[in-house]
Amino acid sequence: MTAAINQAVKQAVPTHHHDLKVRHMDFEFSDDIPEFWYDNDPFKTLLLAALSGGFPEGERFFIDSVRHFQEHVKDPELRQAIRAFIGQEAHHSKEHKILNDFLESRGYPISRIDKGVGMAMSWYRKYLSPARQLAHTAAVEHFTALMAEKYLLNSDELAKMDSRMAGIWAWHAIEETEHKAVAFDVYKTAVDSEWVRRSQMAICTVMFLGFSTYDFISLMRHSGRQGDVKMWAKGINYYWGTTGIFRKMIPEYLRYYRRDFHPWQHDSRALVESIKQQYLGNKA
Template structure:
Protein backbone atom coordinates (compact mmCIF):
# COMPACT_ATOMS: atom_id res chain seq x y z
CA UNK A 1 0.00 0.00 0.00
CA UNK A 2 1.75 3.19 -1.09
CA UNK A 3 -1.06 5.74 -1.53
CA UNK A 4 -3.61 7.27 0.80
CA UNK A 5 -7.31 6.79 0.06
CA UNK A 6 -7.55 10.33 -1.30
CA UNK A 7 -4.55 9.81 -3.58
CA UNK A 8 -5.92 6.49 -4.79
CA UNK A 9 -9.28 8.04 -5.64
CA UNK A 10 -7.54 10.81 -7.59
CA UNK A 11 -5.51 8.25 -9.54
CA UNK A 12 -8.63 6.22 -10.24
CA UNK A 13 -10.40 9.25 -11.67
CA UNK A 14 -7.45 9.96 -13.98
CA UNK A 15 -7.30 6.53 -15.68
CA UNK A 16 -8.40 6.31 -19.30
CA UNK A 17 -9.64 2.82 -20.11
CA UNK A 18 -9.18 1.78 -23.71
CA UNK A 19 -10.92 -1.10 -25.41
CA UNK A 20 -8.26 -2.95 -27.42
CA UNK A 21 -9.09 -5.45 -30.12
CA UNK A 22 -6.52 -8.21 -29.96
CA UNK A 23 -6.17 -11.33 -32.08
CA UNK A 24 -4.22 -14.19 -30.57
CA UNK A 25 -3.97 -16.90 -33.20
CA UNK A 26 -2.89 -20.14 -31.56
CA UNK A 27 -0.88 -22.32 -33.92
CA UNK A 28 -1.72 -25.89 -32.85
CA UNK A 29 1.40 -27.51 -34.26
CA UNK A 30 3.66 -25.18 -32.30
CA UNK A 31 2.15 -25.45 -28.81
CA UNK A 32 2.80 -28.45 -26.55
CA UNK A 33 0.20 -29.74 -24.09
CA UNK A 34 2.30 -28.50 -21.17
CA UNK A 35 3.03 -25.10 -22.66
CA UNK A 36 4.12 -23.57 -19.34
CA UNK A 37 7.69 -24.77 -18.79
CA UNK A 38 6.75 -28.35 -19.69
CA UNK A 39 5.03 -28.40 -16.31
CA UNK A 40 1.68 -30.19 -15.95
CA UNK A 41 0.62 -28.36 -12.79
CA UNK A 42 1.35 -24.84 -13.99
CA UNK A 43 -0.14 -25.41 -17.46
CA UNK A 44 -3.38 -26.90 -16.16
CA UNK A 45 -3.67 -24.20 -13.48
CA UNK A 46 -3.60 -21.44 -16.10
CA UNK A 47 -5.96 -23.41 -18.35
CA UNK A 48 -8.39 -23.74 -15.43
CA UNK A 49 -8.23 -19.97 -14.86
CA UNK A 50 -9.05 -19.36 -18.50
CA UNK A 51 -12.19 -21.49 -18.18
CA UNK A 52 -13.51 -19.08 -15.54
CA UNK A 53 -13.26 -16.01 -17.72
CA UNK A 54 -15.85 -16.09 -20.54
CA UNK A 55 -18.90 -16.38 -18.29
CA UNK A 56 -17.19 -14.55 -15.45
CA UNK A 57 -16.58 -11.52 -17.64
CA UNK A 58 -20.25 -11.50 -18.67
CA UNK A 59 -21.25 -11.54 -15.02
CA UNK A 60 -18.93 -8.60 -14.32
CA UNK A 61 -20.40 -6.56 -17.16
CA UNK A 62 -23.97 -7.31 -16.07
CA UNK A 63 -23.24 -6.47 -12.44
CA UNK A 64 -21.75 -3.08 -13.32
CA UNK A 65 -24.53 -2.28 -15.79
CA UNK A 66 -27.20 -3.20 -13.25
CA UNK A 67 -25.79 -0.68 -10.77
CA UNK A 68 -24.63 2.17 -12.98
CA UNK A 69 -27.92 4.06 -12.59
CA UNK A 70 -26.54 5.14 -9.21
CA UNK A 71 -23.45 6.69 -10.80
CA UNK A 72 -23.51 10.40 -11.62
CA UNK A 73 -19.80 11.09 -12.12
CA UNK A 74 -19.22 11.51 -15.89
CA UNK A 75 -15.62 10.23 -15.71
CA UNK A 76 -16.71 7.02 -13.99
CA UNK A 77 -19.51 6.57 -16.50
CA UNK A 78 -16.92 6.83 -19.27
CA UNK A 79 -14.70 4.32 -17.48
CA UNK A 80 -17.65 1.92 -17.25
CA UNK A 81 -17.89 1.98 -21.04
CA UNK A 82 -14.19 1.13 -21.32
CA UNK A 83 -14.52 -1.58 -18.67
CA UNK A 84 -17.37 -3.24 -20.56
CA UNK A 85 -15.43 -3.12 -23.84
CA UNK A 86 -12.35 -4.67 -22.25
CA UNK A 87 -14.28 -7.41 -20.48
CA UNK A 88 -16.20 -8.29 -23.64
CA UNK A 89 -12.93 -8.70 -25.55
CA UNK A 90 -11.42 -10.72 -22.70
CA UNK A 91 -14.36 -13.10 -22.83
CA UNK A 92 -14.00 -13.49 -26.59
CA UNK A 93 -10.26 -14.16 -26.50
CA UNK A 94 -10.53 -16.65 -23.65
CA UNK A 95 -13.36 -18.44 -25.41
CA UNK A 96 -10.96 -18.96 -28.33
CA UNK A 97 -8.23 -20.07 -25.90
CA UNK A 98 -10.65 -22.57 -24.33
CA UNK A 99 -11.72 -23.90 -27.72
CA UNK A 100 -8.05 -24.53 -28.44
CA UNK A 101 -7.85 -26.72 -25.31
CA UNK A 102 -10.34 -29.16 -26.85
CA UNK A 103 -7.54 -30.56 -28.99
CA UNK A 104 -6.27 -32.29 -25.84
CA UNK A 105 -9.66 -33.90 -25.20
CA UNK A 106 -10.48 -31.69 -22.22
CA UNK A 107 -14.28 -31.48 -21.57
CA UNK A 108 -14.44 -27.77 -22.29
CA UNK A 109 -18.04 -27.77 -23.54
CA UNK A 110 -19.29 -29.40 -20.33
CA UNK A 111 -17.32 -26.96 -18.19
CA UNK A 112 -18.61 -23.97 -20.12
CA UNK A 113 -22.17 -25.25 -19.92
CA UNK A 114 -21.84 -25.56 -16.14
CA UNK A 115 -20.40 -22.06 -15.89
CA UNK A 116 -23.22 -20.62 -17.99
CA UNK A 117 -25.96 -22.27 -15.90
CA UNK A 118 -24.36 -21.06 -12.68
CA UNK A 119 -24.19 -17.46 -13.88
CA UNK A 120 -27.86 -17.60 -14.95
CA UNK A 121 -28.72 -18.84 -11.44
CA UNK A 122 -26.69 -16.08 -9.81
CA UNK A 123 -28.41 -13.38 -11.85
CA UNK A 124 -31.83 -14.81 -11.01
CA UNK A 125 -31.35 -15.20 -7.25
CA UNK A 126 -28.76 -12.61 -6.18
CA UNK A 127 -29.45 -8.89 -5.99
CA UNK A 128 -27.50 -6.46 -8.17
CA UNK A 129 -25.66 -5.29 -5.03
CA UNK A 130 -24.48 -8.80 -4.16
CA UNK A 131 -23.39 -9.53 -7.71
CA UNK A 132 -21.46 -6.26 -7.76
CA UNK A 133 -19.79 -7.21 -4.46
CA UNK A 134 -18.79 -10.52 -6.07
CA UNK A 135 -17.40 -8.63 -9.03
CA UNK A 136 -15.31 -6.38 -6.77
CA UNK A 137 -13.87 -9.40 -4.97
CA UNK A 138 -12.99 -11.24 -8.16
CA UNK A 139 -11.56 -8.10 -9.74
CA UNK A 140 -9.26 -7.80 -6.74
CA UNK A 141 -8.10 -11.37 -7.30
CA UNK A 142 -7.41 -10.71 -10.97
CA UNK A 143 -5.62 -7.43 -10.21
CA UNK A 144 -3.20 -8.88 -7.66
CA UNK A 145 -2.51 -11.93 -9.82
CA UNK A 146 -2.04 -9.67 -12.84
CA UNK A 147 0.61 -7.78 -10.90
CA UNK A 148 2.55 -11.02 -10.51
CA UNK A 149 2.31 -11.73 -14.25
CA UNK A 150 3.71 -8.29 -15.01
CA UNK A 151 6.38 -7.93 -12.32
CA UNK A 152 7.55 -11.38 -11.25
CA UNK A 153 9.87 -12.86 -13.92
CA UNK A 154 9.56 -16.28 -12.29
CA UNK A 155 5.83 -16.26 -12.97
CA UNK A 156 6.12 -16.08 -16.76
CA UNK A 157 9.40 -18.01 -17.07
CA UNK A 158 8.94 -20.93 -19.44
CA UNK A 159 5.56 -19.85 -20.84
CA UNK A 160 5.07 -20.48 -24.54
CA UNK A 161 5.34 -17.08 -26.28
CA UNK A 162 1.77 -17.13 -27.62
CA UNK A 163 0.27 -17.78 -24.21
CA UNK A 164 2.65 -15.37 -22.51
CA UNK A 165 1.61 -12.57 -24.84
CA UNK A 166 -2.05 -13.21 -24.12
CA UNK A 167 -1.68 -13.38 -20.35
CA UNK A 168 0.42 -10.19 -20.26
CA UNK A 169 -2.21 -8.31 -22.29
CA UNK A 170 -4.97 -9.57 -20.01
CA UNK A 171 -2.92 -8.59 -16.96
CA UNK A 172 -2.40 -5.06 -18.30
CA UNK A 173 -6.10 -4.49 -18.82
CA UNK A 174 -7.03 -6.02 -15.46
CA UNK A 175 -4.61 -3.54 -13.92
CA UNK A 176 -6.00 -0.67 -15.94
CA UNK A 177 -9.64 -1.20 -14.96
CA UNK A 178 -9.08 -2.71 -11.50
CA UNK A 179 -10.99 0.06 -9.69
CA UNK A 180 -14.03 0.48 -11.93
CA UNK A 181 -16.33 -2.08 -10.30
CA UNK A 182 -15.09 -0.98 -6.87
CA UNK A 183 -15.83 2.69 -7.55
CA UNK A 184 -19.31 1.79 -8.81
CA UNK A 185 -19.85 -0.32 -5.69
CA UNK A 186 -18.86 2.53 -3.41
CA UNK A 187 -21.41 4.81 -5.07
CA UNK A 188 -24.20 2.28 -5.55
CA UNK A 189 -23.88 0.11 -2.40
CA UNK A 190 -21.06 1.17 -0.11
CA UNK A 191 -21.51 -1.52 2.54
CA UNK A 192 -18.20 -2.55 4.10
CA UNK A 193 -19.65 -5.67 5.72
CA UNK A 194 -21.19 -6.96 2.48
CA UNK A 195 -17.89 -6.33 0.71
CA UNK A 196 -15.75 -8.35 3.12
CA UNK A 197 -18.31 -11.11 3.69
CA UNK A 198 -18.55 -11.56 -0.06
CA UNK A 199 -14.77 -11.68 -0.39
CA UNK A 200 -14.62 -14.55 2.13
CA UNK A 201 -17.26 -16.51 0.19
CA UNK A 202 -15.68 -15.72 -3.17
CA UNK A 203 -12.24 -16.78 -1.92
CA UNK A 204 -13.52 -20.25 -1.07
CA UNK A 205 -15.50 -20.62 -4.29
CA UNK A 206 -12.76 -19.22 -6.53
CA UNK A 207 -10.13 -21.56 -5.10
CA UNK A 208 -12.50 -24.54 -5.20
CA UNK A 209 -13.61 -23.88 -8.77
CA UNK A 210 -10.10 -23.37 -10.11
CA UNK A 211 -8.87 -26.52 -8.33
CA UNK A 212 -11.82 -28.55 -9.60
CA UNK A 213 -11.25 -27.65 -13.23
CA UNK A 214 -7.52 -28.20 -12.87
CA UNK A 215 -8.17 -31.63 -11.31
CA UNK A 216 -10.37 -32.53 -14.27
CA UNK A 217 -7.56 -31.65 -16.69
CA UNK A 218 -4.97 -33.57 -14.69
CA UNK A 219 -7.29 -36.58 -14.47
CA UNK A 220 -7.80 -36.54 -18.24
CA UNK A 221 -4.01 -36.46 -18.61
CA UNK A 222 -3.47 -39.33 -16.17
CA UNK A 223 -1.49 -36.98 -13.88
CA UNK A 224 -3.95 -36.41 -11.02
CA UNK A 225 -2.24 -38.81 -8.62
CA UNK A 226 1.32 -38.10 -9.69
CA UNK A 227 3.24 -36.90 -6.56
CA UNK A 228 5.71 -35.01 -8.73
CA UNK A 229 2.90 -32.90 -10.17
CA UNK A 230 1.66 -31.92 -6.71
CA UNK A 231 5.18 -31.10 -5.54
CA UNK A 232 5.37 -28.74 -8.49
CA UNK A 233 2.11 -27.26 -7.21
CA UNK A 234 3.58 -26.63 -3.76
CA UNK A 235 6.54 -24.88 -5.35
CA UNK A 236 4.28 -22.85 -7.64
CA UNK A 237 2.15 -21.58 -4.76
CA UNK A 238 4.75 -21.12 -2.02
CA UNK A 239 8.33 -21.24 -3.38
CA UNK A 240 8.91 -20.26 -7.01
CA UNK A 241 7.16 -18.23 -8.32
CA UNK A 242 5.39 -18.33 -4.93
CA UNK A 243 1.97 -17.12 -6.09
CA UNK A 244 0.18 -17.39 -2.74
CA UNK A 245 3.17 -16.09 -0.79
CA UNK A 246 3.51 -13.06 -3.04
CA UNK A 247 -0.16 -12.02 -3.26
CA UNK A 248 -1.09 -12.69 0.38
CA UNK A 249 -0.39 -9.20 1.71
CA UNK A 250 -2.19 -7.51 -1.20
CA UNK A 251 -5.13 -9.87 -0.75
CA UNK A 252 -5.47 -8.94 2.95
CA UNK A 253 -5.49 -5.23 2.14
CA UNK A 254 -8.98 -5.70 0.69
CA UNK A 255 -10.31 -6.13 4.25
CA UNK A 256 -9.30 -2.62 5.29
CA UNK A 257 -12.18 -0.18 5.69
CA UNK A 258 -10.25 2.49 3.78
CA UNK A 259 -9.12 0.15 0.98
CA UNK A 260 -9.03 1.29 -2.63
CA UNK A 261 -7.49 -0.69 -5.53
CA UNK A 262 -5.25 2.20 -6.58
CA UNK A 263 -3.58 2.29 -3.19
CA UNK A 264 -1.49 -0.34 -4.99
CA UNK A 265 -0.12 2.15 -7.49
CA UNK A 266 1.39 0.32 -10.47
CA UNK A 267 0.54 2.74 -13.28
CA UNK A 268 4.12 2.50 -14.54
CA UNK A 269 3.30 -1.00 -15.84
CA UNK A 270 0.64 0.45 -18.13
CA UNK A 271 3.07 3.04 -19.44
CA UNK A 272 5.77 0.43 -19.96
CA UNK A 273 3.45 -1.84 -21.93
CA UNK A 274 2.37 1.03 -24.20
CA UNK A 275 6.01 2.06 -24.66
CA UNK A 276 6.83 -1.43 -25.88
CA UNK A 277 4.69 -0.65 -28.93
CA UNK A 278 2.10 -3.38 -28.47
CA UNK A 279 -0.05 -3.85 -31.54
CA UNK A 280 -3.77 -3.48 -31.06
CA UNK A 281 -6.79 -1.78 -32.56
CA UNK A 282 -8.64 0.60 -30.25
CA UNK A 283 -12.40 0.01 -30.23
Protein backbone atom coordinates in the same frame (compact mmCIF):
# COMPACT_ATOMS: atom_id res chain seq x y z
CA MET B 1 -18.85 8.19 9.21
CA THR B 2 -18.42 5.66 6.37
CA ALA B 3 -19.21 8.35 3.80
CA ALA B 4 -16.60 10.63 5.36
CA ILE B 5 -13.96 7.88 5.22
CA ASN B 6 -14.85 7.05 1.62
CA GLN B 7 -14.61 10.70 0.66
CA ALA B 8 -11.21 10.94 2.34
CA VAL B 9 -9.99 7.78 0.53
CA LYS B 10 -11.29 9.09 -2.79
CA GLN B 11 -9.41 12.32 -2.34
CA ALA B 12 -6.24 10.57 -1.26
CA VAL B 13 -6.14 7.91 -4.00
CA PRO B 14 -6.15 8.84 -7.69
CA THR B 15 -8.37 6.40 -9.60
CA HIS B 16 -6.67 6.47 -13.03
CA HIS B 17 -9.96 5.77 -14.76
CA HIS B 18 -8.87 7.76 -17.80
CA ASP B 19 -6.06 5.25 -18.49
CA LEU B 20 -8.37 2.50 -19.77
CA LYS B 21 -8.01 1.46 -23.38
CA VAL B 22 -10.12 -1.14 -25.21
CA ARG B 23 -7.80 -3.13 -27.47
CA HIS B 24 -9.17 -5.38 -30.18
CA MET B 25 -6.90 -8.38 -30.31
CA ASP B 26 -6.97 -11.31 -32.63
CA PHE B 27 -5.08 -14.20 -31.09
CA GLU B 28 -4.51 -17.37 -33.03
CA PHE B 29 -3.37 -20.65 -31.58
CA SER B 30 -1.66 -23.12 -33.87
CA ASP B 31 -1.30 -26.87 -33.56
CA ASP B 32 2.44 -26.75 -33.01
CA ILE B 33 1.99 -25.06 -29.63
CA PRO B 34 3.24 -27.62 -27.09
CA GLU B 35 0.67 -29.32 -24.86
CA PHE B 36 2.28 -27.87 -21.75
CA TRP B 37 2.88 -24.39 -23.06
CA TYR B 38 3.94 -22.82 -19.79
CA ASP B 39 7.45 -23.81 -18.76
CA ASN B 40 6.80 -27.28 -20.16
CA ASP B 41 4.97 -27.87 -16.89
CA PRO B 42 1.51 -29.50 -16.62
CA PHE B 43 0.84 -27.90 -13.22
CA LYS B 44 1.44 -24.30 -14.36
CA THR B 45 -0.20 -24.81 -17.75
CA LEU B 46 -3.38 -26.42 -16.48
CA LEU B 47 -3.78 -23.94 -13.65
CA LEU B 48 -4.03 -21.13 -16.21
CA ALA B 49 -6.17 -23.29 -18.51
CA ALA B 50 -8.65 -23.87 -15.65
CA LEU B 51 -8.85 -20.12 -15.04
CA SER B 52 -9.38 -19.45 -18.73
CA GLY B 53 -12.27 -21.94 -18.73
CA GLY B 54 -14.20 -19.73 -16.32
CA PHE B 55 -13.56 -16.37 -17.99
CA PRO B 56 -16.23 -16.17 -20.74
CA GLU B 57 -19.22 -16.72 -18.44
CA GLY B 58 -17.60 -14.98 -15.46
CA GLU B 59 -16.79 -11.85 -17.40
CA ARG B 60 -20.27 -11.65 -18.89
CA PHE B 61 -21.56 -11.65 -15.33
CA PHE B 62 -19.13 -8.85 -14.33
CA ILE B 63 -20.38 -6.71 -17.22
CA ASP B 64 -24.04 -7.21 -16.29
CA SER B 65 -23.48 -6.53 -12.60
CA VAL B 66 -21.73 -3.21 -13.33
CA ARG B 67 -24.12 -2.22 -16.12
CA HIS B 68 -27.07 -2.63 -13.73
CA PHE B 69 -25.80 0.33 -11.66
CA GLN B 70 -24.41 2.58 -14.36
CA GLU B 71 -27.30 5.03 -14.15
CA HIS B 72 -26.45 5.65 -10.49
CA VAL B 73 -23.05 6.99 -11.50
CA LYS B 74 -22.93 10.70 -12.27
CA ASP B 75 -19.16 11.23 -12.39
CA PRO B 76 -18.36 11.54 -16.14
CA GLU B 77 -14.91 9.96 -15.79
CA LEU B 78 -16.30 6.90 -14.02
CA ARG B 79 -19.15 6.65 -16.55
CA GLN B 80 -16.60 6.64 -19.35
CA ALA B 81 -14.57 4.04 -17.45
CA ILE B 82 -17.66 1.80 -17.15
CA ARG B 83 -17.99 1.81 -20.92
CA ALA B 84 -14.31 0.93 -21.32
CA PHE B 85 -14.59 -1.76 -18.61
CA ILE B 86 -17.48 -3.35 -20.51
CA GLY B 87 -15.51 -3.20 -23.76
CA GLN B 88 -12.40 -4.73 -22.20
CA GLU B 89 -14.25 -7.55 -20.44
CA ALA B 90 -16.31 -8.35 -23.57
CA HIS B 91 -13.08 -8.76 -25.54
CA HIS B 92 -11.53 -10.88 -22.82
CA SER B 93 -14.55 -13.20 -23.02
CA LYS B 94 -14.26 -13.41 -26.79
CA GLU B 95 -10.52 -14.09 -26.95
CA HIS B 96 -10.59 -16.59 -24.08
CA LYS B 97 -13.41 -18.42 -25.83
CA ILE B 98 -11.03 -18.85 -28.78
CA LEU B 99 -8.30 -20.10 -26.45
CA ASN B 100 -10.78 -22.40 -24.70
CA ASP B 101 -11.98 -23.86 -28.02
CA PHE B 102 -8.35 -24.50 -28.93
CA LEU B 103 -7.73 -26.34 -25.64
CA GLU B 104 -11.00 -28.25 -26.07
CA SER B 105 -9.87 -29.32 -29.55
CA ARG B 106 -6.95 -31.01 -27.83
CA GLY B 107 -9.40 -32.97 -25.72
CA TYR B 108 -9.30 -30.90 -22.52
CA PRO B 109 -12.82 -30.62 -21.04
CA ILE B 110 -12.86 -26.82 -20.87
CA SER B 111 -16.50 -26.57 -21.94
CA ARG B 112 -17.45 -28.38 -18.73
CA ILE B 113 -15.78 -25.59 -16.73
CA ASP B 114 -17.54 -22.98 -18.87
CA LYS B 115 -20.88 -24.68 -18.26
CA GLY B 116 -20.26 -24.99 -14.50
CA VAL B 117 -19.40 -21.28 -14.18
CA GLY B 118 -22.45 -20.44 -16.32
CA MET B 119 -24.69 -22.37 -13.93
CA ALA B 120 -23.13 -20.68 -10.88
CA MET B 121 -23.62 -17.25 -12.46
CA SER B 122 -27.27 -18.04 -13.31
CA TRP B 123 -27.79 -18.98 -9.66
CA TYR B 124 -26.17 -15.69 -8.59
CA ARG B 125 -28.40 -13.73 -10.96
CA LYS B 126 -31.50 -15.42 -9.60
CA TYR B 127 -30.82 -15.44 -5.87
CA LEU B 128 -28.39 -12.60 -5.08
CA SER B 129 -29.39 -8.96 -4.88
CA PRO B 130 -27.86 -6.68 -7.55
CA ALA B 131 -25.77 -5.14 -4.74
CA ARG B 132 -24.29 -8.52 -3.86
CA GLN B 133 -23.73 -9.34 -7.50
CA LEU B 134 -21.73 -6.12 -7.85
CA ALA B 135 -19.85 -6.88 -4.61
CA HIS B 136 -18.98 -10.27 -6.11
CA THR B 137 -17.59 -8.58 -9.22
CA ALA B 138 -15.56 -6.12 -7.13
CA ALA B 139 -14.16 -9.07 -5.14
CA VAL B 140 -13.18 -11.09 -8.22
CA GLU B 141 -11.64 -7.98 -9.74
CA HIS B 142 -9.38 -7.80 -6.69
CA PHE B 143 -8.32 -11.38 -7.42
CA THR B 144 -7.68 -10.68 -11.08
CA ALA B 145 -5.69 -7.53 -10.23
CA LEU B 146 -3.62 -9.52 -7.73
CA MET B 147 -3.02 -12.25 -10.29
CA ALA B 148 -1.95 -9.65 -12.81
CA GLU B 149 0.26 -7.51 -10.61
CA LYS B 150 1.84 -10.17 -8.45
CA TYR B 151 2.13 -12.87 -11.07
CA LEU B 152 1.32 -12.48 -14.75
CA LEU B 153 2.92 -9.09 -15.31
CA ASN B 154 6.20 -10.54 -14.16
CA SER B 155 8.25 -10.74 -17.34
CA ASP B 156 10.13 -13.80 -16.02
CA GLU B 157 6.83 -15.71 -15.86
CA LEU B 158 5.68 -14.53 -19.29
CA ALA B 159 9.04 -15.55 -20.73
CA LYS B 160 8.43 -19.12 -19.54
CA MET B 161 5.30 -19.36 -21.71
CA ASP B 162 5.21 -20.25 -25.38
CA SER B 163 5.28 -16.83 -27.07
CA ARG B 164 1.94 -17.49 -28.82
CA MET B 165 0.33 -18.02 -25.41
CA ALA B 166 2.14 -15.29 -23.49
CA GLY B 167 0.41 -12.58 -25.54
CA ILE B 168 -3.12 -13.31 -24.39
CA TRP B 169 -2.09 -13.54 -20.72
CA ALA B 170 -0.03 -10.35 -20.88
CA TRP B 171 -2.85 -8.44 -22.63
CA HIS B 172 -5.51 -9.68 -20.21
CA ALA B 173 -3.34 -8.92 -17.17
CA ILE B 174 -2.60 -5.39 -18.45
CA GLU B 175 -6.29 -4.58 -18.90
CA GLU B 176 -7.29 -6.16 -15.57
CA THR B 177 -4.83 -3.79 -13.94
CA GLU B 178 -6.08 -0.80 -15.90
CA HIS B 179 -9.70 -1.34 -14.86
CA LYS B 180 -9.09 -2.76 -11.40
CA ALA B 181 -10.97 0.01 -9.61
CA VAL B 182 -14.01 0.38 -11.90
CA ALA B 183 -16.37 -2.16 -10.30
CA PHE B 184 -15.07 -1.13 -6.88
CA ASP B 185 -15.81 2.57 -7.45
CA VAL B 186 -19.24 1.82 -8.91
CA TYR B 187 -19.92 -0.25 -5.81
CA LYS B 188 -18.76 2.57 -3.54
CA THR B 189 -20.92 5.05 -5.44
CA ALA B 190 -24.09 3.00 -5.78
CA VAL B 191 -24.12 0.55 -2.85
CA ASP B 192 -21.36 1.17 -0.32
CA SER B 193 -22.25 -1.40 2.33
CA GLU B 194 -19.05 -2.55 4.04
CA TRP B 195 -20.79 -5.66 5.36
CA VAL B 196 -21.90 -6.78 1.89
CA ARG B 197 -18.49 -5.95 0.37
CA ARG B 198 -16.46 -7.86 2.96
CA SER B 199 -18.79 -10.81 3.43
CA GLN B 200 -19.05 -11.25 -0.33
CA MET B 201 -15.25 -11.31 -0.57
CA ALA B 202 -15.17 -14.07 2.06
CA ILE B 203 -17.82 -16.11 0.17
CA CYS B 204 -16.12 -15.42 -3.15
CA THR B 205 -12.74 -16.60 -1.79
CA VAL B 206 -14.14 -19.96 -0.68
CA MET B 207 -15.99 -20.45 -3.95
CA PHE B 208 -13.12 -19.29 -6.14
CA LEU B 209 -10.56 -21.55 -4.45
CA GLY B 210 -12.98 -24.49 -4.34
CA PHE B 211 -14.12 -24.32 -7.97
CA SER B 212 -10.66 -23.49 -9.36
CA THR B 213 -9.10 -26.45 -7.53
CA TYR B 214 -11.86 -28.77 -8.75
CA ASP B 215 -11.50 -27.55 -12.35
CA PHE B 216 -7.73 -27.80 -12.20
CA ILE B 217 -7.87 -31.39 -10.94
CA SER B 218 -10.35 -32.34 -13.67
CA LEU B 219 -7.90 -31.02 -16.32
CA MET B 220 -4.98 -32.73 -14.61
CA ARG B 221 -6.85 -36.03 -14.73
CA HIS B 222 -7.30 -35.59 -18.44
CA SER B 223 -3.57 -34.93 -18.97
CA GLY B 224 -2.72 -38.33 -17.57
CA ARG B 225 -0.10 -36.71 -15.33
CA GLN B 226 -2.16 -36.82 -12.12
CA GLY B 227 0.02 -39.58 -10.66
CA ASP B 228 3.28 -37.63 -11.05
CA VAL B 229 4.07 -36.95 -7.38
CA LYS B 230 7.22 -34.96 -8.12
CA MET B 231 5.33 -32.63 -10.45
CA TRP B 232 2.62 -32.07 -7.79
CA ALA B 233 5.18 -31.33 -5.06
CA LYS B 234 7.05 -28.90 -7.31
CA GLY B 235 3.83 -27.17 -8.40
CA ILE B 236 2.39 -26.83 -4.90
CA ASN B 237 5.69 -25.42 -3.67
CA TYR B 238 5.85 -22.99 -6.60
CA TYR B 239 2.50 -21.47 -5.71
CA TRP B 240 2.02 -22.12 -1.99
CA GLY B 241 5.55 -22.74 -0.60
CA THR B 242 7.39 -20.28 1.65
CA THR B 243 8.17 -17.99 -1.28
CA GLY B 244 5.25 -19.26 -3.38
CA ILE B 245 3.46 -16.92 -5.78
CA PHE B 246 0.02 -17.28 -4.19
CA ARG B 247 1.30 -17.24 -0.64
CA LYS B 248 3.02 -13.90 -1.30
CA MET B 249 -0.35 -12.44 -2.38
CA ILE B 250 -2.00 -13.04 1.01
CA PRO B 251 -1.14 -9.66 2.67
CA GLU B 252 -2.39 -7.75 -0.37
CA TYR B 253 -5.50 -9.95 -0.52
CA LEU B 254 -6.26 -9.16 3.13
CA ARG B 255 -6.05 -5.42 2.53
CA TYR B 256 -9.42 -5.74 0.77
CA TYR B 257 -11.07 -6.18 4.18
CA ARG B 258 -9.81 -2.81 5.42
CA ARG B 259 -12.38 -0.08 5.57
CA ASP B 260 -10.06 2.38 3.80
CA PHE B 261 -9.03 -0.05 1.03
CA HIS B 262 -8.87 1.19 -2.52
CA PRO B 263 -7.39 -0.78 -5.47
CA TRP B 264 -5.17 2.14 -6.52
CA GLN B 265 -3.42 2.32 -3.17
CA HIS B 266 -1.08 0.04 -5.07
CA ASP B 267 0.12 2.03 -8.07
CA SER B 268 0.91 -0.51 -10.78
CA ARG B 269 1.26 1.81 -13.78
CA ALA B 270 5.03 1.49 -14.12
CA LEU B 271 4.77 -2.30 -14.09
CA VAL B 272 2.07 -2.27 -16.77
CA GLU B 273 4.01 0.17 -18.92
CA SER B 274 7.03 -2.08 -19.32
CA ILE B 275 4.95 -5.17 -20.23
CA LYS B 276 2.80 -3.12 -22.63
CA GLN B 277 5.81 -2.12 -24.70
CA GLN B 278 7.06 -5.68 -24.77
CA TYR B 279 3.82 -7.55 -25.55
CA LEU B 280 1.31 -5.20 -27.15
CA GLY B 281 3.46 -3.52 -29.76
CA ASN B 282 1.46 -0.88 -31.64
CA LYS B 283 -1.63 -1.65 -29.53
CA ALA B 284 0.12 -0.56 -26.32
